[in-house]
Amino acid sequence: MSDATPTPSWPAADPAARRVLPSSSTPLDQDRVQALLVQEWERFTKDTPGSGEHNARASKSLPLGVTSSFQHWEPYPISITSARGAHLTDVDGRQLLDLSMGFGAMLVGHLNPVVVERVQHALAEVGTLFVTPSPTATRVAERYQERFGLDMLRFTQSGTESLMYAVRAARAYTERKAIIKIEGGYHGGYDALQVSVKPDLADAGPAEAPTPEVPFDVEAGTVHVVPYNDLPYLQRILEQHGSQVAAVVMEPVVENLAIVLPDEGYLAGVRAACDAAGTLLIFDEVKTGLTAGYGGASQRIGVKPDLVTLAKSIGGGLPLAAFGGTAEVMQVVVDGRMAHFGTYNGNPLVMAAAEAVDEVCTHEALQTAEDINLGTLGRIDDVIRELELPAHTVGMGLKGCVTWSSGPVRNYRDYKATDFGVAELSWLWGVNRGVLTPPGLDEQWLVSLAHTQADMDGLVEQYTELGRALRG
Secondary structure, eight states: OTTOEEOOOOOOBOTTSEEEOOSEEOOOOHHHHHHHHHHHHHHHHHHOHHHHHHHHHHTTTSGGGSSSGGGOOSSOOOOEEEEEBTEEEETTOOEEEESSGGGGTTTTOBTOHHHHHHHHHIIIIIOSOOSSOOHHHHHHHHHHHHHHTOSEEEEESSHHHHHHHHHHHHHHHHTOOEEEEETTOOOOSOGGGOTTSSOOGGGSOOTTSOOOOOOTTOOOOSEEEEOTTOHHHHHHHHHHHGGGEEEEEEOSSBOSSSOBOOBTTHHHHHHHHHHHHTOEEEEEESSSGGGGOTTHHHHHHTOOOSEEEEOGGGTTTSSOEEEEEOHHHHHHHHTTSSOOOOTTTTOHHHHHHHHHHHHHOOHHHHHHHHHHHHHHHHHHHHHHHHHTOSOEEEEETTEEEEESOSSOOOSHHHHHTSOHHHHHHHHHHHHTTTEEOOSSSSOOEEOOTTOOHHHHHHHHHHHHHHHHHHHO
16 A cells, blocks of 8 residues: 555543554545445345334334434434343344443442442342431442542532533632533533534634534533644633633533544643633533543542532443532532432432442452553554554543544544545445444444444454455
């Protein structure tokens, strides 16, 4: 492949994460990509008639036939009947290796025996809802204080809810209304955070100074949008508007655009800029959390936010989330500057699951899963190198991905410049061969505590076969 193009140098990623770029790559034959897509979609509909029939039925009662819109894809999504460990069974009886794992919610595996035992005990001996203080919630809160380095915290039901209350707490504390968020970033359904979530570039303004894109159904308030990994621009926005900005809200590692890593020193610079402006820093760790390491991404990277939001990985598959931070900021809940309510908050059923997850997710267990992930990424690097594919691998803790670009994705505009055609093919290729990653053009995988080396060997084989098919 003599026309291979050397990859230029780029800013180094934070050393707490992993990104390996190819030394050279050769463009793909796009006609071949499209031909393979046609072939794979035909195979999909042939192999999954039960899912098609179920979606037709479900669409009569559920919009799009799904319970959350991200679950839908055309012509129809796969419908699952059961799960155990790292595997799913669909309505057609096919066995699938689950590498989506609920975007991290199933970190300990489906029907983890410790979680099941604790939840069954709560159902039989403790109860499901008291709507009173309970030692079960206090025990978990104390565990989270220690694990995540939080002074105080409150439980909620979802990441959306936790982000909403974190923003409201920041406003109550600073007596300011505006917020800053990252272009392309997703933080759940709260109106203020629906601005510029994967906006159309025609509406997004210049890359160096993004225009906030606000959906018609949203009442957002004042939201400034900044590119990820562009510290000078954030500093300029804070210099101009900081006296009105309550908080900068961001994922420390962006995980709705595959995996986008912070440049080395970037998050420390964000922390310093917020301090200079008297603006709070909120880290959304709904998707990172325990999948990034024992104490989450902020501890792993070494930058402490004022507030952090948690969900998914902490609940063992039950609806659990939390927000917390410094005692000074959380005092707004204590003194009533911000009211926080919730009938189901900290109920004994989810607390039983949370306590089990905390016990199961030891340093050793998480490191074992991360080692499997690192080995998998390394073997896929070998495939990319051998076939000179225009792609690279990214890893953060127990999560990994292949990004179809020879250069790094450092922000939303870089993500939009990746090869979405081959990204779709890569995802579909796996689905047709019994490997399920999240739908969309930003696939990533999670090595849960239930995954084995043999499971991930199958993923490597899948990428090897795909790479050879792309090269003919």
